[in-house]
Structure formats: C-alpha cells, structure tokens
Amino acid sequence: MSDTGTEAMEPRAEAAKLDESDELRGKRAEFSGYGLDEVVYLDGNSLGALHRAVPGRLAEVVEHEWGRLRIRSWDESGWWTAPERVGDRVGRLVGAAPGQVVVGDSTSVNVFKAVVAAVRIARGGGLSDTGAGPESGGGGPARDEILVDAATFPTDGYIAESAARMTGCAVRPLPAAGIPAAVGARTAAVLVNHVDYRTGRLHDLPGTTAAARAAGAPVVWDLCHSVGALPVELDAHGVDLAVGCTYKFLGGGPGSPAFLYVRRGLQPRFDSPLPGWNSHADPFAMASGYAPAEGAVRGRVGTPDILSMLALDAALDVWDGVSVESVRAKSLALTDFFLRCVAAYVPAGRAESITPAAHAERGSQVALRCPDAGDVMAELIRRGVVGDYRRPDVLRFGFAPLYTRFADAERAARVLAEVLTEARGGGAAD
Numbered sequence: 347m348s349d350t351g352t353e354a355m356e357p358r359a360e361a362a363k364l365d366e367s368d369e370l371r372g373k374r375a376e377f378s379g380y381g382l383d384e385v386v387y388l389d390g391n392s393l394g395a396l397h398r399a400v401p402g403r404l405a406e407v408v409e410h411e412w413g414r415l416r417i418r419s420w421d422e423s424g425w426w427t428a429p430e431r432v433g434d435r436v437g438r439l440v441g442a443a444p445g446q447v448v449v450g451d452s453t454s455v456n457v458f459k460a461v462v463a464a465v466r467i468a469r470g471g472g473l474s475d476t477g478a479g480p481e482s483g484g485g486g487p488a489r490d491e492i493l494v495d496a497a498t499f500p501t502d503g504y505i506a507e508s509a510a511r512m513t514g515c516a517v518r519p520l521p522a523a524g525i526p527a528a529v530g531a532r533t534a535a536v537l538v539n540h541v542d543y544r545t546g547r548l549h550d551l552p553g554t555t556a557a558a559r560a561a562g563a564p565v566v567w568d569l570c571h572s573v574g575a576l577p578v579e580l581d582a583h584g585v586d587l588a589v590g591c592t593y594k595f596l597g598g599g600p601g602s603p604a605f606l607y608v609r610r611g612l613q614p615r616f617d618s619p620l621p622g623w624n625s626h627a628d629p630f631a632m633a634s635g636y637a638p639a640e641g642a643v644r645g646r647v648g649t650p651d652i653l654s655m656l657a658l659d660a661a662l663d664v665w666d667g668v669s670v671e672s673v674r675a676k677s678l679a680l681t682d683f684f685l686r687c688v689a690a691y692v693p694a695g696r697a698e699s700i701t702p703a704a705h706a707e708r709g710s711q712v713a714l715r716c717p718d719a720g721d722v723m724a725e726l727i728r729r730g731v732v733g734d735y736r737r738p739d740v741l742r743f744g745f746a747p748l749y750t751r752f753a754d755a756e757r758a759a760r761v762l763a764e765v766l767t768e769a770r771g772g773g774a775a776d
C-alpha cells in the first residue's frame with residue numbers, strides 16, 4: 347500500500363509490457379483521430395468510441411444514397427434488407443448462424459417483442475421445434491409467471507411488468523442465480539441480463555437456459571453488456587431468444603438500433619406482439635390481413651432507421667477477422683490488471699470491488715463501491731479518466747478491449763488513488 351516512486355513504477359512497466367504483447371493492439375488505431383489519446387476512456391460499455399470508418403460512410407449514405415439515389419436506395423443500396431444483413435454480422439459475434447438475428451428498434455422494444463412471444467410459445471406448445479413433444483408446454487398447468495432477474499436493468503423490468511399484465515401473468519423477481527431452481531410448470535418466460543450492468547457480474551447462460559428448457563419455458567437473454575465483450579454462443583447453448591444493444595461494446599453510435607435473436611427452429615412459432623408491415627410475408631402486397639414472413643424478418647416492425655443502421659454497419663468493420671475469444675482474453679487481462687492496480691494504489695478500505703473476482707462470473711467492467719462515488723467520478727472526469735457513476739455509490743469502469751490499453755487501466759487506477767487520497771486529506775469523514 348506504500349506510495350513510493352519505485353513501487354508505483356512497477357505497474358506502469360507491467361502495463362507497457364502487456365500493451366506490447368497485446369495481439370489486438372493494432373485495433374486502437376482504427377479509433378484514432380478523435381482525441382482518444384487525450385483521455386482514459388472507460389465508458390465504452392455505455393457509449394462505444396467512434397470508429398474511423400463511420401463518418402465517411404455516413405457522409406456517403408447521406409450524400410449519395412439518400413441525396414442522389416433517393417427512393418432507389420431501398421433496392422439499389424440494399425436498405426430494405428439491411429436489418430437482416432447487419433443482423434448476420436452481429437450474429438457472428440454472438441455465435442448465431444445466419445438468418446436468426448435482425449437489427450432494429452431499441453433494446454426496450456425488442457424485450458417487449460421477445461417476452462410476449464416467449465409467453466405465447468410456452469403456452470402454445472413449448473420449445474420443441476414442432477410445438478409438440480417432451481418439451482411441450484401446451485396442455486399442462488397454466489403458465490402464469492414471468493421470472494425476471496431481480497437486479498435487471500430497469501427498462502427490462504418495466505417492460506416485463508407490462509408484458510405480464512397483457513398476458514395475464516405475474517412477474518416474479520429473483521436473483522439470477524436462483525432462476526434455474528425456480529423454473530417450473532408455471533413458468534411462462536424468463537428474462538435475464540447476461541451481465542449485470544451495475545456489478546459486472548456474468549450470469550450462467552448455459553445452465554439457466556438448460557434448466558428453463560427442461561421446464562418448457564423460453565429464456566430471453568439481454569446481451570447488452572456481453573455482445574462485443576465475450577463469447578455468447580447462442581446456437582451452441584440452445585438459446586431461444588435474445589436481445590441486445592449495439593451502441594455499447596459494438597460502438598454503433600448513440601441510439602444505434604438493437605438486435606433480436608430468434609432460434610431458427612422456433613421462428614415459425616414466433617408470434618410477434620408488434621406485427622408491423624415490415625415483418626409481413628409480402629409487405630408490398632399491402633394486404634389488409636397479416637401473414638408473417640419466414641425467418642428472422644419476423645422480428646421486424648416498421649421502416650428501419652437507415653442512418654443509424656448503416657453507421658452501425660460501418661462500425662462493425664473493426665470486427666472483421668477478430669475472434670471474440672481474443673477479445674475476451676484481453677478483457678479479462680485488463681480487468682484483472684485494473685483490479686491489481688487499484689489494490690496497489692488505492693488506500694485500503696476506500697473503494698471496494700463489487701465485481702466478481704472469478705473469471706467465469708465477470709463481464710468486461712469493474713464496479714467499485716465507494717461512499718462519495720458521485721463526487722469522485724466527477725473529479726475523475728475532470729482529470730481525464732472517464733467512467734461513470736451509478737447511484738448511490740458505484741463507480742463503473744468499462745473495458746472495451748479493441749481500444750483500451752493496459753496503460754489506460756494503470757492510469758485510471760493511479761488517478762483514482764490520487765482523488766481518493768486527496769478527498770480523505772481534505773477532511774472528509776471516514
């Protein structure tokens with residue numbers, strides 16, 4: 347805990363070494379040109395940094411595709427099919443074979459579609475691809491409970507509550523770890539955040555999915571804090587439904603459209619509560635009656651937000667040739683190193699990590715609890731270390747492995763220690 351020069355040098359030297367041997371180090375250059383080097387940006391889990399390909403591509407979309415081609419672009423520039431095409435690009439990053447992911451709307455809206463569709467599937471024949479058989483949920487006792495991760499990001503909880511009222515269910519909040527033991531014949535749907543947005547805790551996706559499946563209920567996974575940060579492997583784990591946003595680790599830009607995954611075998615029975623014309627089997631028939639399209643397209647609603655969608659599309663270029671496994675390895679190394687630096691620099695007892703130490707339980711952020719967290723984060727930001735603050739007492743530091751360096755982690759911990767030491771020296775009560 348001593349603060350002598352030589353001891354403080356050690357983590358800095360280690361950071362330099364780790365950065366030198368980082369196989370993703372070349373990726374950071376793709377984010378240059380916007381002052382990323384002037385700060386330590388540890389908020390890529392909230393708004394991903396701007397990728398260099400985006401401004402030029404957006405200008406081209408506006409000037410050429412919209413400006414000159416106008417209406418022709420729906421066909422000629424591939425606008426109409428962009429939700430599925432960009433969806434497949436996101437799909438690769440979450441272990442989904444093509445044809446199962448569609449991009450559009452916000453995560454909030456996709457949670458609504460997925461939860462209502464999950465209840466309908468559970469009641470209408472269960473999870474087998476034909477809607478019959480041993481995993482069938484139909485014909486059994488009434489399924490009238492939606493189990494929701496009690497620590498969920500608020501929007502998911504609000505929407506689950508409304509979906510429950512609309513479908514005659516009740517929401518039962520539970521700690522995510524308790525869900526596998528709680529699923530049963532009354533479960534109509536389960537909604538879990540893969541990574542807890544406050545603590546950075548990674549929940550057990552394979553185990554929870556398998557337990558819910560055995561009980562005949564679909565799980566909706568919210569991947570907002572795992573997509574682009576760690577391997578999800580939706581297909582491999584037999585996940586039924588998933589949603590996630592694209593402006594965090596995927597860097598799609600403010601409000602970029604979210605995604606919805608529907609497992610292929612379940613798609614014929616995905617009965618959307620928002621059956622807009624874009625999900626119609628033949629939208630330009632302009633038919634008065636609704637007939638759902640085949641495939642992931644069924645998850646669409648209305649006209650896609652093309653400017654945001656194509657900004658996301660350009661931002662995804664940085665992922666070409668990148669394996670999610672290497673991103674995960676660096677993410678864990680970064681968060682391990684940051685925790686070590688915090689332990690070395692920060693006065694004992696001043697800030698406590700609430701992020702699990704075990705790799706199997708950690709996402710790509712570190713959350714530190716400290717009593718005056720709001721003031722501390724404001725001061726960190728003044729000193730060029732950008733994380734965020736979650737009331738009442740949490741400092742959040744997100745580590746986006748494509749552009750965050752070990753040197754950034756070291757500097758963040760060092761500046762944090764300075765701020766916490768000064769705040770105490772300044773007479774704050776202990």
Ligand SMILES: *Cc1c(COP(=O)(O)O)cnc(C)c1O
Binds near residue numbers: 499501502
């Ligand atoms: C960021 C986040 C959201 C955001 O939802 P929006 O509809 O994009 O505002 C939802 N759920 C979780 C778990 C999140 O982390």
